[in-house]
Amino acid sequence: MVIKVLGTGCKKCKELEQNVRMALTQLQLDAQVEKVEDIAKIMSYGVMSTPALVVNEKVVSAGKLLSVDEIKGLLK
Template sequence: MNIKVLGTGCPKCKTLEKVTRDAVREMGITADIEKVEDIAKIINYGVMRTPALVINETVVASGRIPSISEIKELITKNK
């Protein structure tokens, strides 16, 4: 599973990365989590508001920080 956190390094982006890592750890799954800060790469996903969460190359959330339970649900739905 490939998970990307898109954001330029703002506090909300860092929070989303932490919450995502916590959710993956709590689920006990293996996932490659990558932080993408390059604005051109972020725009290529069609994301206009950060932070954004991408699971297996699908944008599942943007412009907000989902809760840990919501991230777990998004991971389960997008395996």
């Protein structure tokens, strides 16, 4: 599984990345977490509000700082 956190480096984006890692640890899942900060790449996902979360190249959330529980729900 490849998980990408899209964000231009604001506070919420960093928090989202931490939450993703936490969710993965709690679920004991092994996944590759990537931070995408390049604006052109972010836009290529059609996302206009950051932070956004991409799982296996599919946008699952945009413009929201998801909680650890919410991410767990999305990854299951």
